[in-house]
Amino acid sequence: MTQRFTLGVEEEFQIVNKQTGLLASHIHPLLDKGVPLLGENIKAEMLQSTVEIVSNVCPNIAALRLDLQHLRATVADLLAEDGLALISAGTHPMSRWQDQARTCSDRYEILEEEYQDVGRSILIFGLHVHVGIEDYQLSIPLLNQLRTWLPHMLALSSNSPFWGGRNSGLKSYRAIVWRRFPRSGVPELFSSTLDFERYIDNLMRTGCIDNGKRIWWDVRPHPFFKTIEFRVADMPATFEDTLALAALSQALVAKLVWLHKHNLTVQALPTAYIDENKWRAARYGLDAEYVDFIQNRRLSMRDAIHETLDFVDDVLDDLGSRQEIHYLRSLLEDPRGTGADRQLAMYHETGSTHAVAHFLMEQTSQGCSLERTSNVTI
Numbered sequence: 001m002t003q004r005f006t007l008g009v010e011e012e013f014q015i016v017n018k019q020t021g022l023l024a025s026h027i028h029p030l031l032d033k034g035v036p037l038l039g040e041n042i043k044a045e046m047l048q049s050t051v052e053i054v055s056n057v058c059p060n061i062a063a064l065r066l067d068l069q070h071l072r073a074t075v076a077d078l079l080a081e082d083g084l085a086l087i088s089a090g091t092h093p094m095s096r097w098q099d100q101a102r103t104c105s106d107r108y109e110i111l112e113e114e115y116q117d118v119g120r121s122i123l124i125f126g127l128h129v130h131v132g133i134e135d136y137q138l139s140i141p142l143l144n145q146l147r148t149w150l151p152h153m154l155a156l157s158s159n160s161p162f163w164g165g166r167n168s169g170l171k172s173y174r175a176i177v178w179r180r181f182p183r184s185g186v187p188e189l190f191s192s193t194l195d196f197e198r199y200i201d202n203l204m205r206t207g208c209i210d211n212g213k214r215i216w217w218d219v220r221p222h223p224f225f226k227t228i229e230f231r232v233a234d235m236p237a238t239f240e241d242t243l244a245l246a247a248l249s250q251a252l253v254a255k256l257v258w259l260h261k262h263n264l265t266v267q268a269l270p271t272a273y274i275d276e277n278k279w280r281a282a283r284y285g286l287d288a289e290y291v292d293f294i295q296n297r298r299l300s301m302r303d304a305i306h307e308t309l310d311f312v313d314d315v316l317d318d319l320g321s322r323q324e325i326h327y328l329r330s331l332l333e334d335p336r337g338t339g340a341d342r343q344l345a346m347y348h349e350t351g352s353t354h355a356v357a358h359f360l361m362e363q364t365s366q367g368c369s370l371e372r373t374s375n376v377t378i
Helices: 027-041 061-080 106-115 136-157 173-178 193-205 239-261 271-287 301-319 322-333 339-350 353-365
Strands: 007-017 042-044 050-054 084-087 126-132 219-221 227-234 289-292 297-300
Touching (some): 007 353, 061 239, 084 353, 126 239, 136 193, 136 219, 136 227, 136 239, 136 301, 173 271, 227 239, 239 301, 239 322, 271 301, 271 339, 289 301, 301 322
Antiparallel strands (some): 007 050, 007 126, 042 050, 219 227, 289 297
């Protein structure tokens, strides 16, 4: 495989008080200390209780592992100086959006004016994975096919069962909050990359958007970089979850490019069918039942993901990501489930969302160390 499928990751972390576990509006002091050290690798989001860590462009999963370890450890150390910590989860178990302060910037002021409570309530935290592609004209043919695996990605990452201090009954409530935004969710099918570019141009020419980044689909061609960006995932439970999801994203792109070179494709589903399975993933996570609309059958989400991992198996050695994909296979068999399942288990054991928050702090801190274990375990 001669093509380089570079990797880049954006991680949206919660900033919390170590003692109370509550969200802390601390992004501006953090940036004051962090930007001189990390530059563009640390950024604000709309709410001051969020910090975004942005990796460098990495040639492979091994380089991404080292880069994210360094960035996470640096940010965690800076927060610890102020009695604060990071949480990796799609929502906070008890803090409410009504109590959060907006980040001070012209961009977020404009967004708040346009979206009002839809924007103010965006107390959610996601993982974005960029996979480099050399031929941008392939972006829409790839996008049309990659949409199929959005429910699988959401189920694997599901880590947001709580909303406003309540057990929502869903494994990914973040997916429900995010769908309120315009131009979000599963993209429609496009006939070509030119067709997609015409759509963006029409929205910009009519003043609907000011640039292509205002297209917030679950997966999209990035408007400024030659990447496919996966945006569907909750912030996962662990560091290894994050790396494994990045590896799967890269493997899916690499496999589809290989198929394209051999004049083969995967059938692209209508958006409505993908949404059916995305709802099931948001509601039940890995315990969902998956509907295969192509072969007209039903199977467990775990079995559907196993089939996906089989699909990409022949590109893993070239990518150097067999270890990370093996981790996903182990996750599917782990009785503890995903981050959502583990949060709920802690809640049922203690009856306390505060206990859940402290569990999340401890779990996240394990991924903020520069030490790498020789054997990856769940």
